[in-house]
Amino acid sequence: MNKIIVPIDFSEHSEYALEAAVKLAKNGDTEILALHMLEISDAVLNKTDSEQQQKAIFFLRLAEKRFNEFLDKPYLKNVNITPIVKHFKVFSEVNDVALEHNADLIIMGSHGSSGLSEIFVGSNTEKVVRHADIPVLVLKHKFEKDNFKDVVFASDFSSKSVAVYLKASKLFKALNAKLHLLYVNLPSDRFKSTNEIDEIVATFLMTADGNLDNLQHINFVSDYTVEKGVLNFANKIGADLIAVATHGRTGIAHFFEGSISEDIANHAILPVMTFKL
Structure with a gap:
């Protein structure tokens, strides 16, 4: 930077x-x-x-x-x-x-x-x-560490998220931070099978990176809401930061057809970094 x-x-x-x-x-x-x-x-x-x-x-x-x-x-x-x-x-x-x-x-x-x-x-x-x-x-609090080591970035891995993913990857690489890409699988009509998620993620990475090298950094979790899935996963791996996307002047983005960014930003104890879609 x-x-x-x-x-x-x-x-x-x-x-x-x-x-x-x-x-x-x-x-x-x-x-x-x-x-x-x-x-x-x-x-x-x-x-x-x-x-x-x-x-x-x-x-x-x-x-x-x-x-x-x-x-x-x-x-x-x-x-x-x-x-x-x-x-x-x-x-x-x-x-x-x-x-x-x-x-x-x-x-x-x-x-x-x-x-x-x-x-x-x-x-x-x-x-x-x-x-x-x-x-x-x-x-929200005093930043006690010297740098970010582990960053959770939640995504729906749709085409509209490619640009944000590339921005985040570039920034966190410059900060020497490991980016943990996360997909939260939800119940009911939003549920996707493992094969469906694999196909979505593979298509996303080929579009964004031109290869599947980052497939090893993709994480799948199941939870009742996206925000719970993100916060629980961040806590599990001991993350230093949560990254989310916004729609800019129109307000906070809503990934997975539901609210995520507002709830994450309002309830996370960790620092939150926003990227404009």
């Missing part, structure tokens, strides 16, 4: 994200873009009178001072970090910065606490995820 964006709101959770970015950046010469969004209204920014202009300048300088103090931490010494202050009003505009700087990843700390229900319900994290064209890593 070349560039990682970390939105900073001076909270404990944004520091979790910043610390994680530093750890992941050690895997290469990665620049960390620490982004603080100063939510100044258009009424202040567009005023022509000197009093309002002075207010805008005051708030900008105050933010920059607080930002510099926030970034004055021992673990940031000798780190390639670039502070950026924007007068954005909404967190969805983080994607504009990502595109402008050709960033590879956005890392955010989530304030979800009780059942983690706030992660994708009316939160700034949700706004970033829904508008981001690049992967977003969501952390």
